[in-house]
Amino acid sequence: MTLRAVLIGAQTYGLTGVHADVELMRRVLTDRGFTDLDVRVGERARYAGITEGLARLQHAIRPGDGVVVYYSGHGSLSGGLQYLVPVDMHESSPADFRGYLSEELTAAVRALTAVTPNVTCVLDSCHSGGAVREAAYESGRWALKAVELPRVPADAGLARAALLAGLDDPLVPNVVRLTACEQHGSAYETELRLGSGRQGVFTAALADLLDATAGRPVPWSTLVARARDRIKRQQIFQWPDAGGPAGRLPFCLEEPAAPERLPLLRREGRFRVPGGAVFGLGPEDEVSMVFPDDTRWQEGQETSVPAAVEEMDAGDAVLRVTPAGVLRPGAEELSSAVVPPGSYALAVRVHDRRQVLIDAVGPFADALREELVRSPRLAEAHGPDEAFAVVRVHGGRPEVLDRTGLPLRGPADPAYSDASGLVALLDELARGERTRWLRDPRDSSRLDARPDVLFQARRSTGDGDWHVLKPMGERLYDGDVYRVTVGNRSGTPLYFWVLGVGLSGRTALVTNDQPSGYRVEPHTHRRTAPVRLYWPSDVPEQGPRTETVHLIVGDRRMDLSALASREAHDRSARTADPALDALLQEVWNGLRDQRMDGGEEFHYRVWTVHADALPRTGQAGT
Template identity: 35%
Template sequence: MARRALLIGSETFGLTGVGNDVDAIDGQLLRRGFGTVRCEADDATRAGILEAYDRLISDTAPGDAVVVYYSGHGGLSHPPAATPTDQPARRWQFIVPFDFHESTESDFRGITAFELSARLAALTAVTRNVVVVLDCCHSAWMSKDPDLRVKSLYRPVYADITEHVARIRRDEHHRPAALGNPDAVRVVACAPDESAYEYTNAHGRRTGILTESLVTALDEAGDLPVTWSTLLTRVRHRVQLLSPNQRPEAEGPFRRRLFDLTEVDPDASLPVLVPGSSVTGRATLPGARLFGVQVGDEFAVLPADALPTDREPLATLTVDRVGATTADGTLALRAGVTALPAGARAHPTLLTAPALPVRVTGPEEHTEGIRRLLEASPLVRPARPDDDPVVVTVHTDGDGRQTIHDRVGPLHDARPAGPAGDRDTLSDLVRIARAQALRGLSDDPRYALLSRVSAEWGTVVDGRAVGQPRTGGRVHVGDHVYVKVRNDGPSTVYVSLLDIGVSAKITLITAMSPSGVELAPGQEYVIGRDDLDFLLEGVPLTWPLEIAGTDPRPETIIVLATSAPQDVSVLAQEGVQREAADGSPLEQTLTQLATGCPRDLGRVRGPAVRYAVQSMTFDLSPALPPAPDDAKFLIDDRPSLSVRTAPRQRSADGPAPASVAVRLTDLVVHRSRALRSADLRLDALVVTGSGGTEPVHRAATARFGNVRDGDRLPLDDLLVYRGPAVDHLDLAVWLSRDRRGAPDLADLLKAELSGVELQDAVTTLLGLTVATPQSAVVAASVGAAGMVVNLAFRTLSRAVGDQVGLYRTSLLHHERFGVGRHPANGHLRAQDFSFAYTVTDVTRRPPESGQPGGAGGLSGVSR
């Protein structure tokens, strides 16, 4: 039986670490005896990937072990705006091959989840021993860490590819295949509504966080017969240290051993190796790092087929050193035992808290105090050379002043040197460690809750719930949020909600019921709703004054559902004393998170409490929320707000232009029923960041008479804007009836110059000083652009009545402001209209004859 692997790498749209990903997984699989085939760079086209997959299927024999790996972008197709009578088209997930940019209306170059699942079904029909790894995502939520690049297309793809799928199904005789193949293990970078990232690692290499963490865990596992479930626990822990918003999962038969069909129950025991031919008082635990073994952990050593409940242990092993993949410790044999039998295994009996590694930098004479405190703490410790990643650092300057930094930046202002400062720093580090440990709390299959509990969160706008993704969303100070938990199971559960704030403070939201809010079957509980009149108001978000900086930071809501009342208030207490933990396994886990005391696995009293954990992580920005959008558009092509307001990133395709020209090149009116007129007007507005003495926004209006269905309007490459581009380039286009005497949009906006709202937008754009952090400048500029578009929509509505919002986009700096044709081929279709536009780099070109050479202030063109 052979071992074979297909490794697909598609480095497109700004990703730069895909080649490193493929190299890393290739090396790991070669060491495990796999023969690998690489499909990357310009071989990784749609046709190339599908051909390589088909060849893999034909080469595979029954019983072979097969891996299919993909690193690159994922995407999600949004159907074009439907007419009121149309049925909504399906949204499709897809991966992004190297030639995706060559897609046309009739030739979609993505590869849909349907096509991938159909080929996976064909592969598992030959052999069931298949593993699929997808290091990509389908939702673009920008991280607060500017080094993290999301592995999804930044903006939605407006294409109804239902016909594409139907044609593939018809031409290739594909039967519908379930997306969840029961025969294949699938390792995915995140859930469908989450984002996955690549970053620059400690060695200066760009890499996918999932791929690097997976390769690291496989190295730690070595030849141990561990399951995919166990491996993913370690992978998930490492990924979420780097990116709390990303949660990788193992789907399918994840109880299988690695690259094998054998399924086993979760087992935390480890093999024991004794050096030499006789017992020396020392022993080694291979694979210990994979299981999170810590210094101070104790294990009972038993024969291979025995359990701690079956008999008295042969020996006790106490860990005193943890290496890159193994752990060593002292071995105390029971009286009468002279040697350990072959295959002896170590079962954990006492687990110390997983201490958070902290890197300390600065002059040794100023760091000695904090290092001593770290070494004495049960929850934090000095980082070792082999610790990777280390996400918390204490920076000490030449005067001994200390500042704690995480991946976002400094958490507070520098505090004075000396013992008092050291103690304050330690207190903050312990708070961070407890928060990190609580974020990592996950389900235990041995104590799985039998009732299904669903949870959601979102913002409240005008009394209406607006749902948000489980991870990766962005909210602002002043936003109101709600959390809803519902018991969808057959038995009563007890629900506790905890909030891990941006300062790492842990708050028990359900403090009025410290042991959990009782929910009968079918009952729901909503934070942010008045239970008397059932009005949804939400809870306002605030920013702690002690947290420095203006960058967004992660906040997490933990939903803990238990089968019996369980007091979780210990987690919200400050300065809890260290004491022994008796009670259920869950209670011991919670007490350890709070205090750092060891968890004695042999001191469980009473029936085990079953539980389920759900977490919802979002980025909280200290900036006020942007104004809501008043205008609605048939196509809204803007990336998510988190992407638009992220710190400026460099483009992988070269420097962004300093000046651009935007032209509407083509517009076809298939039917004018929505406007009920043969005389039409087109209004366009461009807004960009403030690079000069006044806001940069320009309006253009064009008029067309006697328009008939099917007419192509004589735009003559209508110049909408020519001028500087800073941070973002927003474009809004409307179509309306051409009412006699109605002013151009530019004149309408001029009349509003004295209005308070536009003045607020102007003040926002201009009032940002050079000392303001760049991320805050971008966020404020994006917010002001939205205000200008809202004002244009309202003034246009008053002047012409009903209009059709045709198109809205925001082209960003790292996209080189969209230089090129949009779409690259064909037209964008929105209900009864098709159109195209271009963005041209005019940085070094002189102004065209008869056209304005600058962009300051408001102006318009009319036809």
């Protein structure tokens, strides 16, 4: 395996820190074992140079290689086009548009993933009309320095974009997407120490964290969450995000098992889990607040403080430190301090525990019961009516059945090898079961606005027409696709997420390209790209099984990535990655008008479709 990267730095229109960004990333990647590094700055960052660099990378890579595409510079959203800004942007003419289009980036990255699934795309840029990347300085204060890109003829760009992509194109799978800011927001440069120039805020934070975690199994999602916290502490209005399979470890395909990390903040002297109701928390649930030391990443440098949910404030869970936490060394100081960057909460024991019937005897059943006692979301059922899953031993091997008696996994699933692996599988299924029955709230957490919502589906073997999905009773087959449209009739922005609980029981944040939410401006609407239903290879082709799609609409951004199953899963070549929009919308993430540290309680509503999923082979006669 060879680690390869193309590093593009287009220092244009007032930017001064782009070359420093590229040099820093080159050093970080070299330290991480990258040996094929193609640096494109200066004249090599012209439109033709960017195109050549990505084409060269495509021809060089081999199956199993690790690939990084990095860009620092301006990005723009103008005249219906999204594009990177090469150094020769000013040379554009009606017949020769020099912006590097989102559709071109989509095609280039798709070609990379056709060879290797280990692809990471990092953009330290933003697009907000013509003013994109500005400077932040003066002792941690930030200031906007408007940069007006010159008007360039866009006719050739529009024609080129029309040839490359359409709204119904399948999306690029396997790409880890790391972005400096929200979709319509701004990325920033900041003054380096000792007056040695400027540096991209996101690149600086990400590089520092990659250095600090070298040799430790810290996934991209955690690194970017910490980078987001660091940038927030600098009072910079910028919201980095990690999309795609961000549970992976950097520059590889390994996705370690991880607990469900919940967001944690402190407001008005109280700790709270924003959006705790969506994560399934309720009064008196037990959690552990984890406060890492952001200056050291050695084992044992995290302080864990026991807490309980004291009350629900709209959709937020308000915590109190338990007596055991107060007595713990360091807890009193933490309870009166600002939450350190990278802090999070873990569920220890929740009220809504899903019950498992153990229909077996012997040492394996005894070991399984011991593991269940330690699970925060599972308990043993005393009868079949209480159970969401049944564990039996068949032919000397355990199996897990759903309420209808269908096996949830194939007999060769490695989770069946021991009790701890089986409980990990049951815990994942329990998370899916809880999420499947997520409800529209009826209390103070309910969103006042009522957007227009439309679920539609299209058969893979039909005439291509879209039909409206009813909340219950629809049938979907392997290969069918669905989409969701949200219209905002209110006078304030709304944010939405699409969350799926698949026929396998796994959960997926379908909008994983923007885990902090898609923004819908007042009196506008957004429609997702089609999402393909697939039958996982480890699930027996027996049905029907329930496929659930939730649309969550809220009044503020919220990182809901913790709702998704953490385990990496097989997707065969015949499936499409469940994400939204074209690739640039996957890698230029986010929302406008960041609020620091929450600022308001989370209010939301939920719309749901429960469909019967069937394998394509089972369509006849059903």
